[in-house]
Amino acid sequence: MALLNLKVNSTWQELHSAEGTPALDVIRGELALTSTKEGCREGDCGACAVLVGEHVGNSVRYRAVPSCLLPVGALRGKHLLTLEGLVEETEDGLTPVMRAFLDENASQCGFCTPGFIIALTSWLAESQVPDLAGALRAIDGNLCRCTGYGAIRRAAAKLVARFKDLPLEPTARLKALVEAQVLPPSVLKFLAESIGQESAPRRQNSETISLLGDDVTPQTVVGGGTDYYVRNPESEEGFSPLLTQILPELRQIRYVDDRGDGWLEIGAAVTVRDFFASPGVRREVPGIERFETMFASTLIRNLATIGGNIVNASPVADITSMLLALGAQLVIVPEKEAENDSAARRLCPLEQFFLGYKTLDLAPGEILKAIRIPALDDPSSRRFSFEKASKRKNLDIAAVNTAISFHIEGGRCKGVRVSLGGVAPIPLLSTEAMRVLEGAFCDVLDRRELAELARKAALAAASSVSPISDVRGSAEYRRRATHQLILAHFVRLFEESGIAEELFP
Ligand SMILES: Cc1cc2nc3c(=O)[nH]c(=O)nc-3n(C[C@H](O)[C@H](O)[C@H](O)COP(=O)(O)OP(=O)(O)OC[C@H]3O[C@@H](n4cnc5c(N)ncnc54)[C@H](O)[C@@H]3O)c2cc1C
Ligand code: FES
Ligand code: FES
Structure with a gap:
């Protein structure tokens, strides 16, 4: 040895x-x-x-x-x-x-x-x-x-x-x-x-x-x-x-161009701490640092990696939930090529990586090398929110979590992605909530309209899931939590509109 x-x-x-x-x-x-x-x-x-x-x-x-x-x-x-x-x-x-x-x-x-x-x-x-x-x-x-x-x-x-x-x-x-x-x-x-x-x-x-x-x-x-x-x-x-x-190639965060598209590529061994501290991540996802302390504790964040959060395949993994909403893709390589930058690689959209409970599209001998999020032309237009229902503020795994990402173009929501965790055997996208929101008017001056949109999205997300009951919460609790957390996204993202008073008078 x-x-x-x-x-x-x-x-x-x-x-x-x-x-x-x-x-x-x-x-x-x-x-x-x-x-x-x-x-x-x-x-x-x-x-x-x-x-x-x-x-x-x-x-x-x-x-x-x-x-x-x-x-x-x-x-x-x-x-x-x-x-x-x-x-x-x-x-x-x-x-x-x-x-x-x-x-x-x-x-x-x-x-x-x-x-x-x-x-x-x-x-x-x-x-x-x-x-x-x-x-x-x-x-x-x-x-x-x-x-x-x-x-x-x-x-x-x-x-x-x-x-x-x-x-x-x-x-x-x-x-x-x-x-x-x-x-x-x-x-x-x-x-x-x-x-x-x-x-x-x-x-x-x-x-x-x-x-x-x-x-x-x-x-x-x-x-x-x-x-x-x-x-x-x-x-x-x-x-x-x-x-x-200990593989430096897996600890980098860098911009890459691939067939004309720009991506922010985050090495799989980047720690949760470094992910939230990264200027590139903060630029692409304005305000993401607000959600850092919802993950575990400082000691764990200093050690846990982004790749581990995904491959562990927990249905309530917090970073996975965020990355799903951000439209992440995975860069997968053969284990023995992990240090070779020009090695053959395959790309897999994150939502297609989870095949069933703890079953992944990752063959024996393959390793997750990096995670990419699409770089926006104007990242400052991105609206992003993450919510988690757990018993304790620190050091607790979620019963349900969700993230949302979109940008506003001509007063309408565009590129909407809504993730849900803890409502199925795998983390997933709520295509129903996304359908309600994509292209919808989101006029910050009309809090009634906004509240109506939030309610429709929350209902679409909650009514489309079939969670199970376990120690962290009953199926009914999870469905309700899903509904409320989607409303919470809107309260956070449109705070200035006064939507909170409309939703929770
Ligand atoms: C006290 C405590 C609190 C926690 N709180 C939270 C929380 O709030 N939210 C949350 O989401 N999680 C939480 N976790 C779970 C855990 O910290 C995270 O899932 C973390 O991101 C895992 O990363 P890791 O690098 O430590 O994974 P590891 O333990 O190293 O690996 C996890 C799995 O992924 C595989 N793996 C790791 N990296 C790769 C790779 N690059 N390619 C292929 N396979 C790989 C490993 O073989 C293993 O099966 C908590 C854990 C603890 C102990
Ligand atoms: S002094 Fe902290 S556990 Fe005893
Ligand atoms: S013994 Fe390591 S954190 Fe408790």
């Missing part, structure tokens, strides 16, 4: 563990770094969070991820920071984030505390002006069973006050954080080591793969692992999947 090279806190190390082993097991086992805790092992509690640094642009970027769902092979060539590494070379054995927790009594049994420290350290390392809302968002995937969140909130507020003037330029920010002992000196050493390197590590077994014949057993593919490891918590010995995260 080839060795896995990564920087662990201040030291480069070669690990013997198989690439597909959950990083948490390696961190607590082979590396004996036990500050990282095992709680739920399902991405729900944040106790296992670690910081992962990697070369991005001309700097390095650190992000907190749940190590229970992270394949250790994805750390090849990267910098893994645990609490043991954060305190290296601090004056009193505490970083300012830890000190804030101590001062505000934000820890009792302490089991959750390492995860909170890592998540807040990651938030400080990001190039944004620190504010309390951002700090609380950073810990939306961390649970504490005994302290109560008031004290943790006070600790976060203290950090906001102390660090509000951090530089925004990534390298200057890292330097300032090392100076303040929030991050250890190993961060600057990793930065120096990364400069000038083609940072992205190649997959370990690419050579072997390209020599394989057609009759070879395809490898298991793992993206972020946030679905895979929940379903397979104990990996087999020697488990070495194809890790899409």
Whole structure:
């Protein structure tokens, strides 16, 4: 078995563990770094969070991820920071984030505390002006069973006050954080080591793969692992999947031209976090960033990929629902050609990819390489909305979700697409609602007419579905939720018309 090279806190190390082993097991086992805790092992509690640094642009970027769902092979060539590494070379054995927790009594049994420290350290390392809302968002995937969140909130507020003037330029920010002992000196050493390197590590077994014949057993593919490891918590010995995260070709977002049509192509291994942060995605889908926090938690968004969301084939996958409404196409290639840009590929409209419950138009040995959304001549004319009915605001899977996309031309809705999730074994388009809306007048000055149009579309969508009852909701609940969520799209998209008062007097 080839060795896995990564920087662990201040030291480069070669690990013997198989690439597909959950990083948490390696961190607590082979590396004996036990500050990282095992709680739920399902991405729900944040106790296992670690910081992962990697070369991005001309700097390095650190992000907190749940190590229970992270394949250790994805750390090849990267910098893994645990609490043991954060305190290296601090004056009193505490970083300012830890000190804030101590001062505000934000820890009792302490089991959750390492995860909170890592998540807040990651938030400080990001190039944004620190504010309390951002700090609380950073810990939306961390649970504490005994302290109560008031004290943790006070600790976060203290950090906001102390660090509000951090530089925004990534390298200057890292330097300032090392100076303040929030991050250890190993961060600057990793930065120096990364400069000038083609940072992205190649997959370990690419050579072997390209020599394989057609009759070879395809490898298991793992993206972020946030679905895979929940379903397979104990990996087999020697488990070495194809890790899409370490293929740079699958992490790009770029415009492409294909037979005269323009597309924004999003690599399948782009994380949910990077998807919402992408200037290209924000340009093509104005306002899409408003829906980011409806997906899981910051920790999960930092790890989960767009491709994994689609191939997992959950009928209520949120990104899939958005992409269906955006008219996405999939770029599918043979697994062994994943890194070859000129390889033969086939294109599949997203709505044709789902053949039945968890059955996909994806042959053994094929991999999803990228997802394309059609680039509009004038993307600013696009109206887009996403809605989701779930019991909790964070960390919850939808009972029903839906997205809508269209643009207005001459006062009429054009290019309308409405997706529905949770109402059938597969995510689908509501052709009935689309038929009602396509070409319809949508006069923002006439809220009555608009409300009438919204009601017709909602009725068409709800009456055409036959959902089943399960733990997340009865069939009747799902039908009603579909109706109400379609109305909610209109309230969001035509807020200025006063349509809310018309629909919900
Ligand atoms: C706590 C928690 C909260 C969650 N909340 C949400 C939520 O709010 N909304 C939501 O939609 N989902 C949610 N999820 C589910 C999950 O995070 C998403 O579906 C995510 O996008 C999966 O991406 P991944 O890269 O982690 O997938 P993985 O687990 O890596 O892969 C999922 C499946 O896709 C296959 N696969 C992955 N990439 C490719 C590829 N490029 N080509 C071929 N096959 C591939 C894998 O073999 C696997 O079968 C949540 C999960 C957890 C643990
Ligand atoms: S152990 Fe709970 S998120 Fe990993
Ligand atoms: S301090 Fe005990 S779980 Fe948070």
